[in-house]
Amino acid sequence: MNESRMIEVKRNILADNDRAADVFREARKAEGTFFIDVMASPGAGKTTLLLALIEQLRAHATCGVIEADLESEVDALKIKEAGVSSVELNTRGVCHVEMGMVEKALAAFGELRFDYLFLENIGNLVCPAEFDTGAHVRVMLLSVPEGYDKVYKYPPMFAVVDALIVTKSDYLSLNPDFDMDALYRQARVLNPDLDIFVVSARTGQGIDEFAAWVRSCRETAMV
């Protein structure tokens, strides 16, 4: 085994991926598709938040979802049941999504194109942070039951995203130790421009504000 060879191979893969991501991003912009990468731990509520967000957007815009999972199509079926176009992207055990996978997923939509295209990334707070998926904005979720003390433990993810969405805020009353001020402070030390939203798909709290932010990001990105 040769450790430095491994690092070199990984560096080449990341550089190739970054180049492909830039090309993909420009191509989506040219056709009017705003592409959002949604990342989080398993069970943070990615699918549920996407459904609540799309419910707000779909009256005036078309939406599609790429559902990434190691295996299975549990989430893709949930999205389809809500009447939203979705493609299941099974990584066959790979811990993150790379550009080749995103390109194949888009091709699987055939002729369909959307105003908003979402990628529900693999449930993993570590590896997806390293791989540019060609999205115009990247967001991460952190659910209240996970605890507020995650910034210093998973800094790469907090550093690369445009927005942090604190989900399951209806659990705050059960988690008196959840220090929201500390979370905001620690996250913005690492990422000063980070936008932060506190939402609950169950009560509806914060979904309007998050949807308004998504719309405004699209307007900015499409200029």
Next chain:
Amino acid sequence: MNESRMIEVKRNILADNDRAADVFREARKAEGTFFIDVMASPGAGKTTLLLALIEQLRAHATCGVIEADLESEVDALKIKEAGVSSVELNTRGVCHVEMGMVEKALAAFGELRFDYLFLENIGNLVCPAEFDTGAHVRVMLLSVPEGYDKVYKYPPMFAVVDALIVTKSDYLSLNPDFDMDALYRQARVLNPDLDIFVVSARTGQGIDEFAAWVRSCRETAMV
């Protein structure tokens, strides 16, 4: 970039790691140390469960903890504050723990040896499943707020562990959709010998049973 070269390098790394893990496992057995790898998503309650478990074990046995994180020493400090020996293992962004890291962490304890040594692995339900850490048993946690539908999404982890510990059971009343029967059934399709415990560190539910299982695994492994 050469994809097949990448796969070959990874296969070599895993084979080297497996060999080192076997050596490490035998050496710990020879000195009477039972080694347990604890894996889960971020925020599933690994540190809290370890503290509750050690509280039960420490009256009659010595315990040590290797705390793995990408960065920071948040959890290692929590363990130290409880008066338990711990070593912080910072992987500097790496998504899993490998044998070289475990060996260094053990060396950092100096002359100290324990009846029970725990590894709190990186908060990641994907990558740690691939890397044997030299433990005698491997367990995973799944917290109730994450949802029950994780087996088909993260099959490698469910397949490699000896026990599944469903944590934060005090949240069950808030999660009427959590289908415990389906979780048991799906997990045992993938892993028929899996032992399953339902616990709450907050109420104490199930901690006795889990501690009894850990003691009994040690007796079996040390023969």
